[in-house]
Amino acid sequence: MSSSKARQWNESHSDAHDGVIIELQDVWKIYKMGSVEVPALRGVNLKIHKGSFVAVMGASGSGKSTCMNMIGCLDVPTKGKVYLDGQDVSLMSESALAQIRGRKIGFVFQTFNLIPTLTALENVMLPMTFQNIPKHKREKRARELLEMVELGDRTGHKPGELSGGQQQRVAISRALSNDPELVLADEPTGNLDSKMGVEVMSFLSRLNKEEGKTVVMVTHDSNGAKHAEMIHKLMDGRIVGSEVGEGQQDSSTGGKAVSSMDYTSTL
Amino acid sequence: MISDIFKLAFENIMGRKKRSILTILGVVIGGAAIISLISIGMGMQESVKGQLGNVGANKILITPGGVHAYSGGGPASIESGSILTDDDLEKVKNVRGVDSAFSILYRTVIAKYGNEYMYINIAGIPTNDDTRIVVDDMQGYKVEYGRRLRENDKYKVESGYGTAFDVFENDVKVGGKLEINGRDFEVVAIMEKAGNPVDDNSVFMPMESAREIADEPERVSLIIAKVLDGFEPDAVAGEIEDELKKARGISRRDDPDFNIETSERVIEHVSSVLGVIQIVLVGIAAISLIVASVGIMSSTYTSVLERTKEIGIMKSIGAKNSSILTIFLFESVIISLIGGLFGCILGIAAAMAVEFYGGTTGGSMLQASVTTELLLLGLLVSLVVGIISGLMPARAASRLHPVDALRFK
Structure with missing residues (x-):
């Protein structure tokens, strides 16, 4: 690391509050459609603390997907800053960003996004492959993760041979393979029936409560969002309101909201 | 990975x-x-x-100007102003580094075998034993059937493999008669396949008979010299070139009116x-x-x-x-x-x-x-x-x- 870069890193790191995994500072994203400029995000400020369970909610067209791309460091803002663990992502090269993304962020997508030519085991191993982790370690970890989601007997199956719920559980295993601090779920229940949706939600909840992972869920579904500790509402590219979700009540008061035990029982 | x-x-x-x-x-x-x-x-x-390669790398070929070695002679060598003669052969023999040398006269003629008339090549070659050994050695000639030409075999021929089997309707046999320019020649040998079309499609006869048929008392189509062991063929070829130029009154700097090539160059x-x-x-x-x-x-x-x-x-x-x-x-x-x-x-x-x-x-x-x-x-x-x-x-x-x-x- 060059000295100027190091300084920058230190500055940004000290700027960020301790315990913040991702921070969006006045983030703008403007798409150019021919000569027309379409702003998808208009100055979003967002801090996500380590170990929290946050939902970003909004209707389609609200800038929700763009916001997810920013949080997931898949894209860089037109204006403003995104800090991942205190590091300014716009200063990183594409490849460095890919490496960091692979290590610190686990993605769970609405459409599962498994590689169809690879088996469940190979899919879970893939993020570790890109981090150059030795094969025997990769395989051991992938098997453990698949057993954790109760797919230990399906390791050799390809995605096409698995149900939607099973595929999403493989995807969750994959998201966890590099033991990331942040799990980013994009409409994780959108393509599942309600029973499977509950399974997946309970699993994300467990990850947050038991493993201490930061979980960020992007959704348009208020039922799903309410399980989070904090819900940020997005409209027209701006955060228009934040409210405490049932997840918060649950963890702080042990109150009447759906408990993680209930989720576990459905697995 | x-x-x-x-x-x-x-x-x-x-x-x-x-x-x-x-x-x-x-x-x-x-x-x-x-x-x-x-x-x-x-x-x-x-x-x-x-x-x-089996004709040896230590060979020097001299042909009249404008005619490439192995093209066989024929009308082209008559039209090209320059000629090679047996005098030239003698000069070649005397050049330092030349082991031995001989000449061949090629001519295309009409020959009759049985009732058939066909074009064939004749090649006049030396028949004295010493030189003949060199010829066979350098050209790779071998007798398949019959016997070699002898010194006094004036109207006798050895037939190349191609002439014997591919030219005439009836295969030429040892003891058969080939009529060339109204004169009968007895076939005393059929040669082994040499691999090159010129030799395979020729009949070999004593030089004096070839001169008579071709009506060429002096000219030869090709002079072949064998280089002594230990001499560089290119250097010897250069000396031969100088010697022949001198005899023809051509300046050392000018191009010769003949072609001289080592077998290496031909290859x-x-x-x-x-x-x-x-x-x-x-x-x-x-x-x-x-x-x-x-x-x-x-x-x-x-x-x-x-x-x-x-x-x-x-x-x-x-x-x-x-x-x-x-x-x-x-x-x-x-x-x-x-x-x-x-x-x-x-x-x-x-x-x-x-x-x-x-x-x-x-x-x-x-x-x-x-x-x-x-x-x-x-x-x-x-x-x-x-x-x-x-x-x-x-x-x-x-x-x-x-x-x-x-x-x-």
């Missing part, structure tokens, strides 16, 4: 078997064309060098002509390989397009641009290497088939030369083709933006 990427690429290829096989087929055809043509070309050079010339032919053939075959390479490129582009979403997924879970590039580069290299391997096998099989077919129809020049270097070259070329044709699509894949790629349906 590399083996995992290899596996990813291999799974991609297996995921679209039919298309992969067709692409591979293109490489197989291109590779086979190149390998078989190079193999035959190399075999041809080896065969020609072998045939010329070089023939080889270079064959080389040009080979380059043309391989060039044509290379076009098919270029077409195959375009096929790989198009197939890889299609693969990139089909897998756009997967590229997005892989990038989002941590694949660097270089990893994506390597996956697709491997894909095209695997295809071209498989194609190259089968192309080599098919190409060698084709070359051997040509050699076999050529052998049964008398084309002894058609030989296949199969070497490890050729096989390695074939695989190396296919590797390079794979890299070149995969590079552009693989770069395109590696540069896809993760968000755009993920959104792709």
Whole structure:
């Protein structure tokens, strides 16, 4: 690391509050459609603390997907800053960003996004492959993760041979393979029936409560969002309101909201 | 890491078997064309060098101006102003470094065998024993049936293999009569196949008889000198050239009115002509390989397009641009290497088939030369083709933006 870069890193790191995994500072994203400029995000400020369970909610067209791309460091803002663990992502090269993304962020997508030519085991191993982790370690970890989601007997199956719920559980295993601090779920229940949706939600909840992972869920579904500790509402590219979700009540008061035990029982 | 990427690429290829096989087929055809043509070309050079080589590298050929050695004489040598005579032969013999020398007179004549008239070549050669040994040694003449010409065999001939079996309806036999210019010649020998058309299609007779028939009391068509061991053929040829120029009153700096070549040079010339032919053939075959390479490129582009979403997924879970590039580069290299391997096998099989077919129809020049270097070259070329044709699509894949790629349906 060059000295100027190091300084920058230190500055940004000290700027960020301790315990913040991702921070969006006045983030703008403007798409150019021919000569027309379409702003998808208009100055979003967002801090996500380590170990929290946050939902970003909004209707389609609200800038929700763009916001997810920013949080997931898949894209860089037109204006403003995104800090991942205190590091300014716009200063990183594409490849460095890919490496960091692979290590610190686990993605769970609405459409599962498994590689169809690879088996469940190979899919879970893939993020570790890109981090150059030795094969025997990769395989051991992938098997453990698949057993954790109760797919230990399906390791050799390809995605096409698995149900939607099973595929999403493989995807969750994959998201966890590099033991990331942040799990980013994009409409994780959108393509599942309600029973499977509950399974997946309970699993994300467990990850947050038991493993201490930061979980960020992007959704348009208020039922799903309410399980989070904090819900940020997005409209027209701006955060228009934040409210405490049932997840918060649950963890702080042990109150009447759906408990993680209930989720576990459905697995 | 590399083996995992290899596996990813291999799974991609297996995921679209039919298309992969067709692409591979293109490489197989291109590779086979190149390998078989190079193999035959190399075999041809080896065969020609072998045939010329057995006449010895220590030979110097002198022909009249404008007429190439081995073109046989005939009208051209009469029209070209310059002549060679037995006086020249004597001067050649006296040059330092010349072991021995002799001359041949070629002429095309009409000959009658049985009731048939055909054009044949006659070659007047020395018949005294000492010189004849040199002639046979240098020209590779061997008697197959019958006996050699002797010094007093004035109206007798030895028939070349081709003249004996290919020219006349009835095969020429030892003891048969050939009528040339109204005079009967007795065939005393049939020669072994020499491998070059001039010797095979000639009849050999004593020099004095040839002079009589051709009405050439002095001229010769060709002087052949054998260089003494330890002398450089090129240097001796230079001395002969100087000597003959001096006798003809030509300045040392001017071009001579005769041709002088060492057998080495002749081999070089023939080889270079064959080389040009080979380059043309391989060039044509290379076009098919270029077409195959375009096929790989198009197939890889299609693969990139089909897998756009997967590229997005892989990038989002941590694949660097270089990893994506390597996956697709491997894909095209695997295809071209498989194609190259089968192309080599098919190409060698084709070359051997040509050699076999050529052998049964008398084309002894058609030989296949199969070497490890050729096989390695074939695989190396296919590797390079794979890299070149995969590079552009693989770069395109590696540069896809993760968000755009993920959104792709």
